[in-house]
Amino acid sequence: MASLTIKNGRVIDPASGLDEKTDVVLSRGKVEKIGKVSKPSGKVIDASGCIVAPGLIDVHVHFREPGQEEKETIETGAASAVNGGFTTVCCMPNTRPALDDDGRIEFVYTQAAKANLCNVYPVGAITKERKGEELAEIGLMAKAGAVAFSDDGIAVASASVMSKALKYVKQTGLPIMQHCEEPSLTGGAAMNAGPIATRLGLGGWPAVAEELIIQRDVMLNASIGCRYHIQHMTTAGGVDIVRRARKAGQPVTAEVSPHHLLLTDEACSGYDTHAKMNPPLRTKDDIKALLKGVKDGVITVLATDHAPHTREEKELEFANAPFGIIGLDCALSLYIKALIDTGTIDWPQLLAMMTINGAELCNLEGKGTLAPGADADVTIIDPNESYTIDVNDFASKSRNCPFNGWNVTGRAIATIVGGSVKMQREAARSK
Amino acid sequence: MSAPAKVKDGPEYAWPHPHVIGLETLSADDIRHILRTARGFADVSTRSVKKVPALRGKVVVNLFFEPSTRTKSSFYLAASRLSADVLDFSSGSSSLSKGETVVDTAKNIEAMGVDVIVVRHKESGVPKMLAEAVDCAVVNAGDGAHEHPTQGLLDLYTIAQRTGRTDTFDLSGLTVAIVGDIQHSRVARSNIYGLQKLGAKVLLVGPPTLLPGTFESFGCEVHHTFDPVLERVDVVNMLRVQFERITSQAFPSVREYASVYGLTTQRMKRMKKDVVVMHPGPINRGLEIESAVADGPNSAILQQVTNGLAVRMAVLYLVHGAKHAE
Numbered sequence: 001m002a003s004l005t006i007k008n009g010r011v012i013d014p015a016s017g018l019d020e021k022t023d024v025v026l027s028r029g030k031v032e033k034i035g036k037v038s039k040p041s042g043k044v045i046d047a048s049g050c051i052v053a054p055g056l057i058d059v060h061v062h063f064r065e066p067g068q069e070e071k072e073t074i075e076t077g078a079a080s081a082v083n084g085g086f087t088t089v090c091c092m093p094n095t096r097p098a099l100d101d102d103g104r105i106e107f108v109y110t111q112a113a114k115a116n117l118c119n120v121y122p123v124g125a126i127t128k129e130r131k132g133e134e135l136a137e138i139g140l141m142a143k144a145g146a147v148a149f150s151d152d153g154i155a156v157a158s159a160s161v162m163s164k165a166l167k168y169v170k171q172t173g174l175p176i177m178q179h180c181e182e183p184s185l186t187g188g189a190a191m192n193a194g195p196i197a198t199r200l201g202l203g204g205w206p207a208v209a210e211e212l213i214i215q216r217d218v219m220l221n222a223s224i225g226c227r228y229h230i231q232h233m234t235t236a237g238g239v240d241i242v243r244r245a246r247k248a249g250q251p252v253t254a255e256v257s258p259h260h261l262l263l264t265d266e267a268c269s270g271y272d273t274h275a276k277m278n279p280p281l282r283t284k285d286d287i288k289a290l291l292k293g294v295k296d297g298v299i300t301v302l303a304t305d306h307a308p309h310t311r312e313e314k315e316l317e318f319a320n321a322p323f324g325i326i327g328l329d330c331a332l333s334l335y336i337k338a339l340i341d342t343g344t345i346d347w348p349q350l351l352a353m354m355t356i357n358g359a360e361l362c363n364l365e366g367k368g369t370l371a372p373g374a375d376a377d378v379t380i381i382d383p384n385e386s387y388t389i390d391v392n393d394f395a396s397k398s399r400n401c402p403f404n405g406w407n408v409t410g411r412a413i414a415t416i417v418g419g420s421v422k423m424q425r426e427a428a429r430s431k
Numbered sequence: 432m433s434a435p436a437k438v439k440d441g442p443e444y445a446w447p448h449p450h451v452i453g454l455e456t457l458s459a460d461d462i463r464h465i466l467r468t469a470r471g472f473a474d475v476s477t478r479s480v481k482k483v484p485a486l487r488g489k490v491v492v493n494l495f496f497e498p499s500t501r502t503k504s505s506f507y508l509a510a511s512r513l514s515a516d517v518l519d520f521s522s523g524s525s526s527l528s529k530g531e532t533v534v535d536t537a538k539n540i541e542a543m544g545v546d547v548i549v550v551r552h553k554e555s556g557v558p559k560m561l562a563e564a565v566d567c568a569v570v571n572a573g574d575g576a577h578e579h580p581t582q583g584l585l586d587l588y589t590i591a592q593r594t595g596r597t598d599t600f601d602l603s604g605l606t607v608a609i610v611g612d613i614q615h616s617r618v619a620r621s622n623i624y625g626l627q628k629l630g631a632k633v634l635l636v637g638p639p640t641l642l643p644g645t646f647e648s649f650g651c652e653v654h655h656t657f658d659p660v661l662e663r664v665d666v667v668n669m670l671r672v673q674f675e676r677i678t679s680q681a682f683p684s685v686r687e688y689a690s691v692y693g694l695t696t697q698r699m700k701r702m703k704k705d706v707v708v709m710h711p712g713p714i715n716r717g718l719e720i721e722s723a724v725a726d727g728p729n730s731a732i733l734q735q736v737t738n739g740l741a742v743r744m745a746v747l748y749l750v751h752g753a754k755h756a757e
Contacts, residue, residue: 195648199455201555201576201617271556315532317554319575 003027004419005040009047009380013054014352015369024052026376029419033372045414045424047380053351054370055087055118055377055417057358058328059148060177060231060255060303063089063120065111066104067096072308072397074108078117080306080328080396082422085412087377088119088359088367089306089328093130094153100125100136102144109145118417119377121147121362126165126176132156135168142172147362150177152231153278155213157183163220170226175253175361177229180213180238181205181279190319192265192280200268202318205280211237218245218252229361230254232305234279236289243298253361255301256290258327258334259402267402271318274402277307278323291344294353301361302353304331308398326401329394332381333408340383340410347383376419383410449754450562450569451746453578454624462628463600466588468745469738470597475512476740485748486515489546494537495521495572496552501712501736502572502582506549509743518545533557534564541565547751550574555617568750576615581746582711583621585739587629589731590666592738593707603630606663610636610692611670611719612681614643618711619670623649634660637692640681657692658701666707669694669719685718694720699729707731 006024011034013019018034025033025040063077072080074091081089091108093099099108105122112120124146125136130153138149149169155178156162162178169176186205191197193204214230218241221228230242233254245252264283267275275281293299307324314321327334335354339345345353359368366375386409391399415423446464454462475483491510493503503519510517520540531539537548547568550558555575562569573579591597594605607626613619613635626633627650634652635642647653654660672688682688694708708720708729716722725732 193645195645198614198643198645198648199620201574201578201620271559312532315534317533317552317560318556319554 003032003042004045004416004421005037005042006045006047006052006378006380007037007040009050009052011052011370012348012351013370014348015054015356016371018370019348024370024378026378026416026419029376031370031372031374031376034370045380049382049384050413051347051381051383053379053381054355054368054374055415056085056332056354056379056412057088057364057368058086058304058306058331059090059301059358059362060152061089061091061306061328062094062308062324063091064308065095066107070310074111074120075115075117076395076397077306077308077328078112078115078120080326080394081118082415082417083395084328084330085332085379085381085415086118086328087379087415087417088121088364090121090123090147090362092123092150092152093125098125098130099123100128100130102137102140105141105144105146117422118415119367121145121364123148123150123152123177125149126151126156126169127161130154132158132161135161135165138168138172142174146174147364148175148177148229150179150231152177152179155179155181155183159216159220162217163224166217166221166224166226166228170224174363175227175229177231178213178217179231180210180217180233182209182212185209185212189280190276191268192282194265194283196265196268200271202268205278207235207237207282207286210235210279211241214238214241218250222250225251227251227253232257232260232279232303233290233299234260234282234286236286239289239293239298243293243296246298253300254293254298255303256294256299257303257305258331258338259325261287261290261338262334263402268318272402273314273316273318273321274325274400276318276321276323277305277325291339291342294339295344300353300357302335303358304328306396308396309400311399314400324400326394326396326398329396330389330401330403330408333389333411334403336383336410337408376416378416379412380414381410382413385409385411385413387411446749446753449750450558451580451750452558452562452569452571454580454583454621454628455578457628459628462584462587462625465584465742465745465749466591466600468749469584469588469741472744472748473738473741475744476737482512482514484514486510486513486546486751489515489751490518490544491515491547491549491747492518492520492540492545494540494548494550496533496550496557497573499551499572502551505736505739506572506743509740510747512740513744513747515546515747534560537561537565541567546754547747568754570746570750573617575617576620577617578621579617580621581739581743582618583625584746585735585742586622586668586709586711587625588738588742589709589735590707592734593731594665601630602626605631605665606634607631607666607668608634608636608660608664609668609670610657610694612641612672613637613646613670614641615673616670622668623651634664636660638682638688657698661698661701662703664706665703666709667694667702668709671711671713672715672718689718693718694724696721696723699724699727705729709735712736
């Protein structure tokens with residue numbers, strides 16, 4: 001593969017602490033060199049005024065394949081990722097059937113290779129059929145390339161099963177990811193429990209249902225020491241528990257999604273099913289605590305929970321419509337709005353949470369950094385491009401996004417995976 | 432009377448709503464306008480020819496996704512008395528992702544040339560969804576635990592009648608207790624909005640498992656025992672315990688519930704002499720309310736049913752008119 005030089009960008013590589021205006025040379029699928037190049041050979045992209053970052057990583061997406069290809073496929077999901085500047089994603093195992101054995105893990109790799117758009121890593125189920133009863137074939141899945149384990153969509157409710165899972169996953173060296181929801185408290189829930197749910201006459205999902213599972217798992221894990229990752233955290237109480245656990249030296253990490261930083265349960269007024277997600281949109285106070293958690297490094301990873309659903313499903317009654325929204329196409333712009341525009345964190349910290357932290361969480365070697373020798377996955381970001389989010393421009397197969405029509409600033413203008421340019425917008429000046 | 436008596440509201444007021452989804456979104460003026468219009472219709476039921484031609488040639492459809500006998504019959508009669516043609520469309524099953532959605536169903540019915548859709552559904556929010564999706568007028572006949580606006584209106588009407596306030600429909604100075612399963616009650620929510628807008632004070636009474644603290648955000652007093660408020664109230668609205676909506680056991684036994692929250696003759700003795708006793712029906716006799724009380728002189732239960740007709744006539748008449756004016 002011919003070499004590609006990205007010139008004059010602000011190169012930010014949080015993994016190596018680099019933040020300077022320089023050039024990046026990619027060659028044979030790897031980062032060859034960082035530094036000024038006077039006479040580049042091969043293709044050149046002028047990144048003046050742009051940020052050149054390691055390819056963005058999203059450790060939490062739903063690509064619905066196998067089984068629900070009407071919502072998304074690995075190919076359309078990967079296209080959505082590339083459109084939003086992501087070069088690597090980890091897809092959750094709540095497919096039909098669930099990704100709970102090595103054959104299905106291999107299937108994801110096969111489909112991803114066929115799509116040939118971005119790196120797609122599978123997350124294996126913790127329990128067979130995600131039923132929370134018996135451990136799935138964790139060892140075989142790890143061998144086949146699963147990068148983490150989760151029953152996402154539901155929590156492992158039984159403390160006994162979870163305790164076994166933590167012990168068993170620990171020996172693989174991979175993390176366990178928990179969807180933190182105590183199910184006995186969320187029967188019939190459609191949105192955050194609170195005055196708005198009461199007014200709308202909808203079932204409430206109380207914050208304590210999340211906090212209980214986080215606290216329980218942290219306690220179970222204290223003597224086990226598996227790497228434990230909290231998916232899509234939403235509550236102020238949850239942030240407190242994680243803060244304490246991390247302070248005590250426990251191997252606990254956590255992620256947050258764009259919608260939980262930008263929207264509250266007010267968005268459910270009017271029964272807009274695009275505001276229905278699990279865990280649900282919470283309150284202003286929760287957002288405040290999440291932002292502080294991001295700022296303080298308690299929350300380590302930004303992840304979209306990209307959850308495609310068809311239009312017909314989202315047109316159902318609020319109580320019957322499925323949970324979830326899509327995020328990959330516009331997530332970067334939304335994180336900029338939530339975290340950079342508010343002065344919560346700076347670019348290097350934002351990019352650390354979208355690159356190296358996810359790579360380290362899932363042991364993705366060669367990902368998340370621009371260090372020479374790393375995989376040639378690069379995202380070029382124009383931090384000044386203002387645009388209006390239009391779901392019809394998304395590459396995802398679905399359109400269920402509450403941010404349609406939002407004005408945002410900053411977006412990926414080029415996505416380079418393994419040295420080849422998978423997405424480049426007109427704004428990116430090519431020579 | 433061939434058309435309802437002209438309702439005087441001051442020169443600027445014109446009923447603006449093509450849909451009635453809930454009392455939360457209506458103003459005090461709107462609510463009083465409905466009640467005054469209902470007052471004009473009230474005597475139609477007492478005549479030998481129980482019809483006015485207000486909606487002659489129009490079609491009202493009862494689109495009920497949840498079983499109902501009395502509300503559906505009441506809407507049926509109300510529409511008939513306005514000379515509308517009434518189509519009954521009942522569908523017990525809820526929609527599933529692979530089947531026809533509620534919106535599809537409504538659009539199909541609308542395509543047959545319907546003027547007003549009266550909708551009941553077990554899920555909150557469906558009437559609002561339909562109002563956004565169809566062109567005809569939509570009236571909410573009860574959605575999930577959200578609102579039941581015509582029940583709220585007929586309760587307001589009945590209270591005004593029993594307290595001699597049908598000239599102004601001003602309920603200032605009255606204290607109304609709503610007792611029972613508040614959390615799952617659309618009747619409670621519509622009553623709270625309507626009563627507060629017309630000036631009444633609302634007390635909510637029920638076990639903490641059926642009356643969460645979030646109801647304080649409505650600006651109501653929240654009580655978990657009945658006895659301490661008995662002397663204070665002018666009206667008591669006893670809600671039906673909705674066994675079908677209670678997903679997990681919310682009180683230990685029927686016996687215990689009846690003993691703590693039931694309206695018994697014993698409790699009646701401690702209440703104001705002319706306290707108005709209401710219940711949206713159907714009654715669980717001996718649970719929420721003792722038979723002697725339900726059938727006694729303070730009971731306005733049958734009057735509520737009668738007023739339901741006039742109120743529903745008014746709502747159908749007004750939404751159709753607003754739709755027509757669009």
